[in-house]
Amino acid sequence: MNNIMFQGTASTVGKSILTAALCRILNDDGISVAPFKSQNMALNSFVTEDGNEMGRAQVVQAEAARIKPTVEMNPILLKPTSDVGSQVILNGKIFKNMCAKDYFGTKAGLKDHIVEAYNKLQSKYDVIVLEGAGSPAEINLRENDIVNMGMAEMVDAPVILIGDIDKGGVFASIYGTVMLLEPEERKRIKGYIINKFRGDEKILQPGIDMFYEKLQIPCLGVIPFEPLKIDDEDSVTERFDRKAEGDIIIGVLRLPYMSNFTDFTVFELEEGVSVRYIKENEDFEGIDLLVIPGSKNTLKDMEYIHNSSLKAGIYRAHRNDIPIIGICGGYQMLGETITDEKGVETVMNSINGLGLLEIKTEMEEIKQTTQITGNIMLEIPFAKKSCNLKVNGYEIHMGKTYLMGESTPLIKLQDNRLDGAINAKKNVFGTYLHGIFDNDELRKQILDNIRKKKGLDCNNNIDYAKLKDMEYDKLANLVRKHIDLEKIKDIIYNN
Incomplete structure (x- = not known):
């Protein structure tokens, strides 16, 4: 051998x-x-x-x-x-x-x-x-x-x-x-x-x-x-403690059971962009975008948010019209409730979410693991020209999310399923799509919107696959x- x-x-x-x-x-x-x-x-x-x-x-x-x-x-x-x-x-x-x-x-x-x-x-x-x-x-x-x-x-x-x-x-x-x-x-x-x-x-x-x-x-x-x-291997990475010093700061909640923080590696390759992993209320200061990441134990991480200063920081960012994006478990946390009557993740039967999206999630024993491609169904105000944009990534989740009220589906998948949701004001959205920021055009639209707000140059175009x-x-x-x-x-x- x-x-x-x-x-x-x-x-x-x-x-x-x-x-x-x-x-x-x-x-x-x-x-x-x-x-x-x-x-x-x-x-x-x-x-x-x-x-x-x-x-x-x-x-x-x-x-x-x-x-x-x-x-x-x-x-x-x-x-x-x-x-x-x-x-x-x-x-x-x-x-x-x-x-x-x-x-x-x-x-x-x-x-x-x-x-x-x-x-x-x-x-x-x-x-x-x-x-x-x-x-x-x-x-x-x-x-x-x-x-x-x-x-x-x-x-x-x-x-x-x-x-x-x-x-x-x-x-x-x-x-x-x-x-x-x-x-x-x-x-x-x-x-x-x-x-x-x-x-x-x-x-x-x-x-x-x-x-x-x-x-x-x-x-x-x-x-x-x-x-x-x-990409680092796991949660012992040193990147969580790096100082965010870019012109644009992407805030990511540092949750106890955070998974797939590799979703954010691509931002670190963008010139003038830094990722800040948020642990305290004061860490929200100066962020331009807030991301709630995936979680291996969504209910426990949601409980952690309720019992920490992070909750107040999230709501303050929302009041200040900072765009908020939830990925997978983070998407579920943006909703009204998360229930787990079958004990898939925890003995906790149900917990209230953040209430920023009119959705509810029920945990299921079957895990969805699929590579997927789809098209964004509407224009996102903080990502201009996003309507009909093709995106791809992969799903890893145990739970089904139901849209209610004024929430609108975000992505139509190639198998005709619908993924994600966006609120009526269109400044909060969630998706089950890991790797969504790896899509160069969508990421460019999100960052260019921030650059325009801050009077920065919008001529940055990177090919993530090539740079990687x-x-x-x-x-x-x-x-x-x-x-x-x-x-x-x-x-x-x-x-």
């Missing part, structure tokens, strides 16, 4: 992004390559062409490899629904909701699914780049491990360990990780990479030399820290310059 696996000393050390980098580098070199992560825990997910749900990180990696994402790249996705439980997605479909203890006891029975998914990929591609999760040194989780060394054993993969020097103590974290492994597991580690380095590498070199005397494991690269506008691809090239070029690629290829082919 031609494969290689990135494992890390901890979460957020750069496993996902370096997997994407190697996928693009190998593809650039004419090698057929695909990513694989057996188990991913994240609230960011995606729907494939055949209606299967998978983690966004593997979508990014597939895009970097210039291939279509398929559920075999991520056969198990865990979507947290509480501090101790998750919805388990197996092969793209809901398996069941499980607490951590029950899932831990179930993992051994999932190995066959993992190996089957891996073998399907391995039969189609020359090289598989695997990604671990967290750290292999989490010794309390080693029994029935299916994502780190347990996964490496299943497919006999060599391992490169990644350490994050930006956190501090990188040599200690690498050393400690290796020493906590079993002797046979240590043999799998063929080298390590130091990630997110700032400064002069010559100053670091003596440490690398001394480290080799302690552990005869070679350093295969030191990757400089460089901000990249590429350029970021993958930028990542690949950065990593290629700072790793021992020939040694890594030798590990892949001659391990």
Whole structure:
């Protein structure tokens, strides 16, 4: 098997992004390559062409490899629904909701699914780049491990360990990780990479030399820290704390169970546009557009809004005629009520929404997972020329929304269903369409309306797909310059 696996000393050390980098580098070199992560825990997910749900990180990696994402790249996705439980997605479909203890006891029975998914990929591609999760040194989780060394054993993969020097103590974290492994597991580690380095590498070199005397494991690269506008894996992203300094500020509610914040990555590529994740009442100050994002637990996030200062900020923004858009769970929260009599998300039977749209939502046990295309049915005042505009994206939701009163449907889908709703004043709308801002023309209309209000230049035109691809090239070029690629290829082919 031609494969290689990135494992890390901890979460957020750069496993996902370096997997994407190697996928693009190998593809650039004419090698057929695909990513694989057996188990991913994240609230960011995606729907494939055949209606299967998978983690966004593997979508990014597939895009970097210039291939279509398929559920075999991520056969198990865990979507947290509480501090101790998750919805388990197996092969793209809901398996069941499980607490951590029950899932831990179930993992051994999932190995066959993992190996089957891996073998399907391995039969189609020359090289598989695997990604671990967290750290292999989490010794309390080693029994029935299916994502780190347990996964490496299943497919006999060599391992490169990644350490994050930006956190501090990188040599200690690498050393400690290796020493906590079993002797046979240590043999799998063929080298390590130091990630997110700032400064002069010559100053670091003596440490690398001394480290080799302690552990005869070679350093295969030191990757400089460089901000990249590429989707993050999950809610541990650093982007939530970035300062919003653009001429235009897109406000996004920072909710406890927020999902698919990747819906807003595209705004970060727009010149002069910043995204601010709103946690407090004062964070609403100066925003030009307010977005209520998707949620893995809509009723609990709605309860959080009612019990926090966010509610007052939302109503103040509405009174000040700031456009408000709700995506998926955010769409449901804009309505009058959300009911969950079947206990799909929570034991809470019903909760009042924000009342900014005349709609009501009833939770259902069947999850809608579909890639969709449609046309906007009317002109949105804060998105001129939007009438009949074609948009596409994907649905991931468990619930049916009913329009009432003066609410008007927003989008006619290709299967003749209607999606979304807009209020009578047409300054609040909601949709189930994830990725709606990725549509270049609609996003331009929304931003140009804000630019005109603020006297800014409206000649900005970006092709999101092209810019996203350029970021993958930028990542690949950065990593290629700072790793021992020939040694890594030798590990892949001659391990």
